[in-house]
Amino acid sequence: MLQWQIKEMSRDHLEQIMEIERKSFPTPWTRSMFIYELTSPISFNFVATMPEGRSELVLGYIVFWMVRGEVHILNLATHPSFRRLGIARSLLLFCLDFSYKKGGVLYQLEVRKGNRAALNLYKKVGFAPWEIRKRYYADTGEDAIIMRLFFGDRTFDQNSYGQPFLP
Numbered sequence: 001m002l003q004w005q006i007k008e009m010s011r012d013h014l015e016q017i018m019e020i021e022r023k024s025f026p027t028p029w030t031r032s033m034f035i036y037e038l039t040s041p042i043s044f045n046f047v048a049t050m051p052e053g054r055s056e057l058v059l060g061y062i063v064f065w066m067v068r069g070e071v072h073i074l075n076l077a078t079h080p081s082f083r084r085l086g087i088a089r090s091l092l093l094f095c096l097d098f099s100y101k102k103g104g105v106l107y108q109l110e111v112r113k114g115n116r117a118a119l120n121l122y123k124k125v126g127f128a129p130w131e132i133r134k135r136y137y138a139d140t141g142e143d144a145i146i147m148r149l150f151f152g153d154r155t156f157d158q159n160s161y162g163q164p165f166l167p
Contacts, residue, residue: 002050002085004059006094009038009045016058017047024077027139037063037074046094048078048087062091064099071099073109076118083117092125100151107149112142122147 009017014034021028037043042065049056060078064071073095078087096107110133111118127147136144 002082004048004050004087004090006046006048006091009034009047009061009063011035011038013047013049013058013061017061020058020060020077020079021075023080027137029075034063040065042067043074044095044098046091046098048091060087060091062095064095066099066102066104069103069105071095071104071107073107076109088118088121089125092121096125096149105151107151108146110136110144110146112137112140113145114142119145119147125149 014031017034018028018031034045037045043063044066045061045063047061048059050059051057058079059082061075062073063075064073066072073092076088076091078085078091096104099107107127108130109122109127111122113132127149130146130148133144133146135141
């Protein structure tokens with residue numbers, strides 16, 4: 001049985017992350033985008049790793065922002081050789097738990113309409129479709145489904161932009 005640990009992402013992980021990114025997305029993030037996220041005070045970045053000899057193998061990663069109770073999941077990917085083993089689910093649940101402990105209330109992400117595996121994962125974890133953004137992805141013109149998860153056991157009257165939140 002494959003075992004992994006989740007830990008903070010570092011620059012040392014970037015080479016492997018870039019490989020996963022290129023294999024996972026039609027328009028992958030650049031190295032400089034990841035470096036920016038590693039230095040942003042609102043960004044949280046974690047990897048799932050397992051030992052490989054004297055180093056470690058990056059199996060997947062998650063990048064998310066947290067601002068005043070809102071959590072926006074920006075990037076989640078698993079190496080193609082290790083998909084369907086629960087790594088993405090573990091990273092997503094880690095994100096939810098980590099953020100909740102820091103005051104997270106509203107969680108949001110966008111996903112390509114055709115990405116059935118991701119849609120199924122997000123629904124199983126509790127995310128629900130919120131809206132469709134037509135032709136959101138410039139590379140393919142594909143629609144994005146905006147999904148949200150609200151932990152209603154906390155008071156949440158306005159989002160970080162001062163607008164009322166209507167679940």
